[in-house]
Amino acid sequence: MTAHTTFIHLTDLHISDPTVTDDHLYSDTSKTLVAILADVKKVEPTPSFIIASGDLTNRGDVGSYEELKRIMREADLGIPVLYALGNHDKRDGFYKSMTDRIEDFSAPYDHAAVIDGIHIVVMDSSHPFKIGGSFEASQFAWLEAELANHPNLPKLLVMHHAPALDANPDLEWEALAIADTEKLRVLLEGRNVIGILSGHIHFDRVSNWHGIPVIVGVGQHAATDVLYLHEGVRMLSGASFAIGTVRLSGLTVSFVPQPSERRELHSFTFADMGELIKRYEEQAALAAAE
Numbered sequence: 001m002t003a004h005t006t007f008i009h010l011t012d013l014h015i016s017d018p019t020v021t022d023d024h025l026y027s028d029t030s031k032t033l034v035a036i037l038a039d040v041k042k043v044e045p046t047p048s049f050i051i052a053s054g055d056l057t058n059r060g061d062v063g064s065y066e067e068l069k070r071i072m073r074e075a076d077l078g079i080p081v082l083y084a085l086g087n088h089d090k091r092d093g094f095y096k097s098m099t100d101r102i103e104d105f106s107a108p109y110d111h112a113a114v115i116d117g118i119h120i121v122v123m124d125s126s127h128p129f130k131i132g133g134s135f136e137a138s139q140f141a142w143l144e145a146e147l148a149n150h151p152n153l154p155k156l157l158v159m160h161h162a163p164a165l166d167a168n169p170d171l172e173w174e175a176l177a178i179a180d181t182e183k184l185r186v187l188l189e190g191r192n193v194i195g196i197l198s199g200h201i202h203f204d205r206v207s208n209w210h211g212i213p214v215i216v217g218v219g220q221h222a223a224t225d226v227l228y229l230h231e232g233v234r235m236l237s238g239a240s241f242a243i244g245t246v247r248l249s250g251l252t253v254s255f256v257p258q259p260s261e262r263r264e265l266h267s268f269t270f271a272d273m274g275e276l277i278k279r280y281e282e283q284a285a286l287a288a289a290e
């Protein structure tokens, strides 16, 4: 590792095919990504890599991934981008558009890379028809093997859903499942993991999780109103990205908010949320029966 390695953390891009009407798209996410990538170009020193920690698209369709590819191509950053999948993504759409994979389109998208002396491990915490996150048993086996690689390098873990911070499932319904969080804790112990980069909850949040910093960003779609969390979810206009710096002393993250008047875009109470979760469960049952 050089003395300093700089990287960019993007999350919750929620890109949408501009030719499709989407009632669940609350802001012009293509415009926001273009603006943020223009800011990324100003970052000094030039970042070594970009992390995009899931909800790359709003619906997971091929057309939306094509729009993402178009924007990234036109930005012409010349920096590797490591993508993770979130609950709004669909593995099938992602693989067909963003990779040259020709089979096994329902497999989780887990991958790893070493860039400028940092071992980056990207896990797919998305679970079809679920809002919260989970891992399959095979993913833990993959992670255990991957963590044994490059034992002398600092490791960054990327996963759309942050680990659960609390053991109460009513409070942690948006996190990685509590049982999976515990398995993850055991696997990561003593592995020199300098940070976990996540998204999903749409607000900037930093936690110390068993000694590991967990960094969550607002992302680029809509900003959760933290002051309303006791009643439900209120989404405000607003977006941000983060600049990460890895030094021998550890990880620093600087948040870069985009200008925002915090206008309300959408809100729902926890009662509405219960209905939404019920609909997802019905869809999951239908999909399982097919």
Ligand SMILES: [Fe+2]
Pocket: 012, 014, 055, 086, 088, 200, 201, 202, 219, 221
């Ligand atoms: Fe999201």
